[in-house]
Amino acid sequence: xxxxxxxxxxxxxxxxxxxxxxxxxxxxxxxxxxxxxxxxxxxxxxxxxxxxxxxxxxxxxxxxxxxxxxxxxxxxxxxxxxxxxxxxxxxxxxxxxxxxxxxxxxxxxxxxxxxxxxxxxxxxxxxxxxxxxxxxxxxxxxxxxxxxxxxxxxxxxxxxxxxxxxxxxxxxxxxxxxxxxxxxxxxxxxxxxxxxxxxxxxxxxxxxxxxxxxxxxxxxxxxxxxxxxxxxxxxxxxxxxxxxxxxxxxxxxxxxxxxxxxxxxxxxxxxxxxxxxxxxxxxxxxxxxxxxxxxxxxxxxxxxxxxxxxxxxxxxxxxxxxxxxxxxxxxxxxxxxxxxxxxxxxxxxxxxxxxxxxxxxxxxxxxxxxxxxxxxxxxxxxxxxxxxxxxxxxxxxxxxxxxxxxxxxxxxx
Numbered sequence: 144x145x146x147x148x149x150x151x152x153x154x155x156x157x158x159x160x161x162x163x164x165x166x167x168x169x170x171x172x173x174x175x176x177x178x179x180x181x182x183x184x185x186x187x188x189x190x191x192x193x194x195x196x197x198x199x200x201x202x203x204x205x206x207x208x209x210x211x212x213x214x215x216x217x218x219x220x221x222x223x224x225x226x227x228x229x230x231x232x233x234x235x236x237x238x239x240x241x242x243x244x245x246x247x248x249x250x251x252x253x254x255x256x257x258x259x260x261x262x263x264x265x266x267x268x269x270x271x272x273x274x275x276x277x278x279x280x281x282x283x284x285x286x287x288x289x290x291x292x293x294x295x296x297x298x299x300x301x302x303x304x305x306x307x308x309x310x311x312x313x314x315x316x317x318x319x320x321x322x323x324x325x326x327x328x329x330x331x332x333x334x335x336x337x338x339x340x341x342x343x344x345x346x347x348x349x350x351x352x353x354x355x356x357x358x359x360x361x362x363x364x365x366x367x368x369x370x371x372x373x374x375x376x377x378x379x380x381x382x383x384x385x386x387x388x389x390x391x392x393x394x395x396x397x398x399x400x401x402x403x404x405x406x407x408x409x410x411x412x413x414x415x416x417x418x419x420x421x422x423x424x425x426x427x428x429x430x431x432x433x434x435x436x437x438x439x440x441x442x443x444x445x446x447x448x449x450x451x452x453x454x455x456x457x458x459x460x461x462x463x464x465x466x467x468x469x470x471x472x473x474x475x476x477x478x479x480x481x482x483x484x485x486x487x488x489x490x491x492x493x494x495x496x497x498x499x500x501x502x503x504x505x506x507x508x509x510x511x512x513x514x515x516x517x518x519x520x521x522x523x524x525x526x527x528x529x530x531x532x533x534x535x536x537x538x539x540x541x542x543x544x545x546x547x548x549x550x551x552x553x554x555x556x
Contacts, residue, residue: 181264211240244347276335286367290333295378324368333377353398
């Protein structure tokens with residue numbers, strides 16, 4: 144795992160240092176739709192709409208799609224901003240429940256904008272996020288742009304560890320893949336899409352539970368580039384306990400596995416996807432994490448075995464072997480820490496992400512606790528895939544709690 148992080152770190156550093164060509168003309172100001180699919184989001188939907196309305200990109204139309212909620216999501220969204228509904232700036236739609244993919248397709252059928260932004264109904268976006276995403280589409284080769292998703296509710300250890308993971312794993316990896324223009328997952332929390340590319344690919348397909356990854360791979364297979372804009376920030380509500388985290392990541396990992404199998408033909412059709420992106424997901428996100436706990440287990444077994452031998456069989460205890468074991472394990476931890484520190488160093492400075500560096504102090508605890516959870520999730524994922532049992536969306540309960548800094552961003556005028 145450390146070797147993989149070093150490789151990603153090198154690619155991420157190169158991508159950070161390069162200057163992406165700016166295709167945006169001064170008068171490039173296309174009409175943009177912002178789609179917000181929502182199911183039972185009455186606690187947070189008004190806050191999300193408000194953060195979009197405060198965007199400094201004004202040529203937008205906001206579309207909220209109530210996917211047959213059993214609570215007051217539709218009423219809250221409809222009643223919050225009547226003047227904007229009257230002016231046409233905000234549209235609130237409702238339909239029978241059918242899942243996120245169908246909700247987005249429902250809105251796309253009523254969208255004629257060249258570009259659309261997809262955000263989750265629990266999120267808060269930075270005021271300049273849409274501006275930073277849209278400018279890239281002046282380049283006709285760009286099919287989609289992934290934004291920078293961050294955890295907004297850093298209210299306990301579980302959410303802080305997820306915030307750390309977002310920076311050191313997900314966004315760090317997107318930065319590396321951006322070097323080849325093959326970002327594999329445009330996050331649902333914030334991402335921009337060329338509407339024609341999505342329609343040419345048949346829209347969102349409900350045959351996976353990771354519709355964002357599926358659509359991203361579809362757009363790449365059409366020959367478009369998918370890139371990463373690290374200054375387009377969105378703050379999302381993460382699960383607050385282990386049970387919620389495992390449920391969420393089970394859906395993510397199972398959906399990614401579905402998407403890889405569905406787009407396996409890209410291995411021979413798309414050079415960057417086939418040689419780098421897809422194998423990276425399969426090997427380093429699925430296979431190796433399954434066995435990574437063995438590294439820790441072997442170390443602790445080795446230490447216990449040495450201590451037992453030293454006490455009961457001192458003549459057979461090898462101090463040299465024990466020291467070598469310590470050196471290798473400490474080197475492993477140091478490399479892990481340094482690559483994580485690099486991920487933080489590469490994060491561009493933004494007023495809305497102040498205080499991120501303090502998360503790095505959690506890396507030592509996270510290494511021996513949080514990461515082990517994902518091995519359990521992956522075992523369940525592989526078992527479910529082998530069993531061939533169906534899988535459906537698992538809705539997490541919202542708390543509507545955000546960190547003070549994120550709340551300040553939502554309230555900023």
